[in-house]
Amino acid sequence: MAKRKFSSRTKARKRAVDVLFEADQKGFGHRGSEILRLLEQRKVLSTAQAPLNDFSVRIITGVAEHIDEIDDQLIRFLHGRNLDRIPAPDRAVLRVATWELLFNDDVDDPVAIHEAITLTEAIGGTDKTPQFVNGVLSSIHDAKKAGHIAIASQE
Numbered sequence: 001m002a003k004r005k006f007s008s009r010t011k012a013r014k015r016a017v018d019v020l021f022e023a024d025q026k027g028f029g030h031r032g033s034e035i036l037r038l039l040e041q042r043k044v045l046s047t048a049q050a051p052l053n054d055f056s057v058r059i060i061t062g063v064a065e066h067i068d069e070i071d072d073q074l075i076r077f078l079h080g081r082n083l084d085r086i087p088a089p090d091r092a093v094l095r096v097a098t099w100e101l102l103f104n105d106d107v108d109d110p111v112a113i114h115e116a117i118t119l120t121e122a123i124g125g126t127d128k129t130p131q132f133v134n135g136v137l138s139s140i141h142d143a144k145k146a147g148h149i150a151i152a153s154q155e
Helices: 009-023 034-043 054-065 067-077 088-103 109-124 127-143
Strands: none
Touching: 009 034, 009 054, 009 088, 009 109, 034 054, 034 067, 054 067, 054 088, 067 088, 067 109, 088 109, 088 127, 109 127
């Protein structure tokens, strides 16, 4: 299988997913203040990894600032599934994409959904993971477009 080439924005999303996944693994993936604290630690340059770019930082900050609203919408569109039972990498991808759908006007919704599917394919999961992610995000997109999502604050 040929190695997939990612755009700089896709790489930035992947780095954001990595930080959110790390927060989840450390037990505070649902606490915005702790995610922001982890972000500050990850912004420190190390020889092991390139620094987070501005778009990664913007994504992580956006997710942290709106984590409750993001998780509320995910729970709403998981149709009975428990958010905590979703594998942590998939949960991180869903959070990034939901932030993009609801709070980032710089990215068209179909692009955000496609990027999320691309990331889930790249990080593994099952054969059904991309389809599942597409279904959840498409439902959020459709509800937003129909005016059925009320967000308390916009960026």
